[in-house]
Amino acid sequence: MKRIAKLQELLAGEGVSACLLSLGADLPYFTGYHAMPLERLTMAVVPAEGEAVLVVPELEAPRVVPRPDEFRIRPWGETEDPVEVVVDHLPERDGRVAVGDQTWAVFVLRLQAVLAQARFESATPLTRLLRMRKDDAEVKALRAAGESADRVAVRLRDIEWAGRNERDVSTQIGRMLREEGHDHVEFAIVASGPNGASPHHEPTDRVIEGGDVVVCDFGGRVDDYCSDTTRCFAVGDVDHEVARAWDVLQAAQQAAFETARPGIAAQDVDRAARRVIADAGFGKHFVHRTGHGIGTETHEHPYIVEGNKEPLDEGMAFSIEPGIYVAGRFGIRLEDIVVLTADGAERLNNSPRDLAVVR
Ligand code: ZN
Ligand code: ZN
Ligand code: ZN
Numbered sequence: 001m002k003r004i005a006k007l008q009e010l011l012a013g014e015g016v017s018a019c020l021l022s023l024g025a026d027l028p029y030f031t032g033y034h035a036m037p038l039e040r041l042t043m044a045v046v047p048a049e050g051e052a053v054l055v056v057p058e059l060e061a062p063r064v065v066p067r068p069d070e071f072r073i074r075p076w077g078e079t080e081d082p083v084e085v086v087v088d089h090l091p092e093r094d095g096r097v098a099v100g101d102q103t104w105a106v107f108v109l110r111l112q113a114v115l116a117q118a119r120f121e122s123a124t125p126l127t128r129l130l131r132m133r134k135d136d137a138e139v140k141a142l143r144a145a146g147e148s149a150d151r152v153a154v155r156l157r158d159i160e161w162a163g164r165n166e167r168d169v170s171t172q173i174g175r176m177l178r179e180e181g182h183d184h185v186e187f188a189i190v191a192s193g194p195n196g197a198s199p200h201h202e203p204t205d206r207v208i209e210g211g212d213v214v215v216c217d218f219g220g221r222v223d224d225y226c227s228d229t230t231r232c233f234a235v236g237d238v239d240h241e242v243a244r245a246w247d248v249l250q251a252a253q254q255a256a257f258e259t260a261r262p263g264i265a266a267q268d269v270d271r272a273a274r275r276v277i278a279d280a281g282f283g284k285h286f287v288h289r290t291g292h293g294i295g296t297e298t299h300e301h302p303y304i305v306e307g308n309k310e311p312l313d314e315g316m317a318f319s320i321e322p323g324i325y326v327a328g329r330f331g332i333r334l335e336d337i338v339v340l341t342a343d344g345a346e347r348l349n350n351s352p353r354d355l356a357v358v359r
Helices: 003-012 026-031 082-088 105-114 124-131 137-159 166-179 193-197 240-258 266-279
Strands: 018-021 043-049 054-057 071-074 096-099 117-121 184-192 213-222 229-235 292-293 300-304 315-321 323-326 330-335 336-341 345-348 356-358
Touching: 003 018, 003 026, 003 043, 003 124, 018 026, 018 124, 018 292, 026 124, 043 082, 043 300, 054 082, 071 082, 071 184, 082 105, 096 266, 105 117, 117 124, 137 166, 137 213, 137 315, 137 336, 137 356, 166 184, 184 193, 193 213, 193 323, 193 330, 213 330, 229 330, 240 266, 240 315, 240 336, 240 345, 266 292, 266 300, 300 315, 315 323, 330 345
Parallel strands: 018 096, 054 071, 096 117, 229 356
Antiparallel strands: 018 043, 043 054, 184 213, 213 229, 292 300, 292 315, 315 336, 323 330, 336 345
């Protein structure tokens, strides 16, 4: 069944009158169309029943690949009011309207003013149900993205590190991702020495030196699906405490991997990793959740975090990325994307998981 038809089935089942999808990842997921984040309104109007319509600025319409059996295209001209166009396509003015999370506030406020009797809600509780469970083609795309990123992780074991700054290595990682098949590079974190203690550190001109551990967390897109992997590199040799922490981290990542399977609550995967790290005395140094879903967005549902009691299901893809961060000294993280199959989790990242010693 086509994705829009599945969404309509959910809308009808929930008694939601229509779903409005503007910027963000829902629109391309359901229509194949990537809207630019313009001030002009692009919005798919998906009613619970009947024809879906993509309201799009006239000058953008040539970029829409038509899918006449799924939705109609309604270009709007520069002197038209696109909010009125959207309202005209709603099945009723007083129903429940689900709105995509990344719709500009300016349009939501106008819609709310015009549709004073309607009840507005987030579309995500519905769209996530479809987006979280990847079909075979999506798993294949995620696997290809993972393999591409893995080739970069392997190549990083042989490059020069000492004497170069973080920004320089980050640029090289971006170049390698493209060489290995990525269409887009989203991020290439290079965090050396004490900078590693900040999980989302922006690469700086700090010069990498012997004795540093360097956290490299990078990813991008291959055919619209994201990669995201983290490996660490020890320059010259490895300090005892870091080596001990690495063993703990690897055991924690493995424990979470072995716990992840259909039917297990998302928080139990987080707990499995956290327990290993806490038991080794590093508990307060693991300052973030264990993972996040991944698909056409780098971070999406399901979130692998304490408090998320949602059972995991076949087809769900997410990261397992425990870390240990010791302020002022060092940081380490180990990240793989996994996908759940009937029997458990399969890793989509398979580059070596040791703390690589590099030059
Ligand atoms: Zn992150
Ligand atoms: Zn990452
Ligand atoms: Zn991640």
